[in-house]
Amino acid sequence: MNLLITMAEIVVNLDLIARLDGKVAVVTGGSDGIGSKVVEQLLCGGARLVVADLNDAKGQSLVEALKESKGIQQQQDIVYKHVDVSDYDSVLALFKYTIDLHGKVDMAIHCAGITEISGWFDPAITMDTISTPPALKVLDVNLRGTFYFTQVALAALGHGRQSDKGAGDKSITLISSIAGFKESPGLFVYSASKHGVMGLMRSLRGYLPSAFNVRLNVICPWATDTPMFSNLRDAWVQENLPLNTPDEVAGIVAQCAADESIHGKAVYVAGGKGFDIEEGIDRLEAQWMGEKQARDLANGQAFLGTGSSWGAKR
DSSP states (O other), X not given: OOOOOOOEEEOOOHXXXXXXXXXXEEEETTTSHHHHHHHHHHHHTTOEXXXXXXXXXXXXXXXXXXXHHTTOOOGGGEEEEEOOTTXXXXXXXXXXXXXXXXXXXXXXXXXXXXXXXXXXXXXXXOTTTOSSOOOOHHHIXXXXXXXXXXXXHHHHHTTTTTSTTTOSOOEEEEEOOGGGTXXXXXXXXHXXXXXXXXXXXXXHTTTHHHHTOOEEEEEEEOSBSSGGXXXXXXXXXXXXXXXXXXXXXXXXXXXXXXXXXXXSOEEEEETTEEEEHHHHHHHTHHHHXXXXXXHXXXXXXXXXXXXXXXXXXX
């Protein structure tokens, strides 16, 4: 018997994204690429934006351009704030600034990230050439920065929740990559960092709804037409391989940030469409793991629960 197995598609609902009046969103990595398109889409939907980035010139330029092109009259509707996501104090200052400005945060979207820095597994290494460790900046930005962002965002999302102003749906959306669940040749540290983002989401998704009443999702784009992919773009297109536009990925990000029904998903984005890989992994677990192993694992996971009853006792 032939079975057609498909992943669950995450469909962008433009009407939903267009109804974000009163929502406050913080977007890191918001000056360029996917992040800048997320900013634009949320702004068009009526959300108030705090755009955060390390590149002040690009970030401020984007904010001013959007104010002019969208006819923004209220200066607070979109503002720029410098952030270094690898610096905890900088991330904390970003969210404190947002709360001081708007009194709340509804959506925290973390697009900041960098690509591979060479030096780790060069075939030319010898005992004489490895006297100093290679750079860990990729881990500092992509993984440490994601941990910092997520922890501070959770506190900020809970701020003033008992009041009418701070009530309502709250969400965190993180950016991983296809390198977060598939091998990616040459992207050794980058891939490890993006696997870490996936691991963070999976460890938190069962815990956050009861502990914080916050949704959490991860977006895993495949090849996307951004500066990070510019060196490969032309050859990729010649091979007729699917290429996302930043707008398409931003639509999936915005959907996950705004849709109250989406939680705990890892959304693979290819050719402009988003697919939940977690649903497929879970649904087919008995097939690839074996029925007994899958049953034992499910029982063990149920016993462990969210970890809240035993994690602090160690």
